[in-house]
Amino acid sequence: MIQFLAKIYILLFIFFSGSVLYSKPLEFLDINRTIRVGLISLKLQKTLKLKPSSGFVEIFDNSKKQAVYSGKADELKVVFVKASTMKVEIDNKKNFLNLKGELLFSAIGKPPAYMSIQADRKKRSYRGSLAITTEGNYLRSINQVDIEDYLKSVVPSEIFNRGPAATLESQAIAARTY
Numbered sequence: 019m020i021q022f023l024a025k026i027y028i029l030l031f032i033f034f035s036g037s038v039l040y041s042k043p044l045e046f047l048d049i050n051r052t053i054r055v056g057l058i059s060l061k062l063q064k065t066l067k068l069k070p071s072s073g074f075v076e077i078f079d080n081s082k083k084q085a086v087y088s089g090k091a092d093e094l095k096v097v098f099v100k101a102s103t104m105k106v107e108i109d110n111k112k113n114f115l116n117l118k119g120e121l122l123f124s125a126i127g128k129p130p131a132y133m134s135i136q137a138d139r140k141k142r143s144y145r146g147s148l149a150i151t152t153e154g155n156y157l158r159s160i161n162q163v164d165i166e167d168y169l170k171s172v173v174p175s176e177i178f179n180r181g182p183a184a185t186l187e188s189q190a191i192a193a194r195t196y
Contacts, residue, residue, distance in 0.1 A: 081119030
């Protein structure tokens with residue numbers, strides 16, 4: 019009986035000491051969780067209208083690695099001008115002309131923060147940020163979002179959300195690994 023208890027003690031010691039040694043995240047779990055999803059359903063456009071859920075936005079220039087604007091904005095209009103150049107108009111007042119490269123639009127403030135985008139008559143809302151860049155003579159829109167926030171939207175939209183839990187779990191695994 020004493021030998022049995024000694025073995026249990028040793029196993030428990032190894033288990034708990036191992037969990038202390040590996041209390042920090044494992045290296046293979048320490049990955050960049052941000053993904054970029056092209057919004058191909060919106061197609062290439064000459065003009066896009068954006069609306070932050072919070073009424074505040076940050077516009078970040080990815081090529082210059084600096085913020086272009088941060089503040090109040092109820093509605094933004096992004097227009098293709100010419101040769102990889104775009105114009106951003108905020109609330110029909112403030113204009114930022116001749117912006118080049120990729121611009122990242124993020125709703126800032128109290129969560130849940132999301133950005134709505136309207137192209138033609140299609141209007142959709144996305145978690146995360148919207149990256150707008152030029153492609154040829156048009157604007158391309160890309161959703162830049164944390165993988166877990168992405169899964170909150172994509173899994174229920176691809177599978178009937180009242181289905182068995184195992185179905186939703188397997189869809190989340192498939193979406194995460196795809």
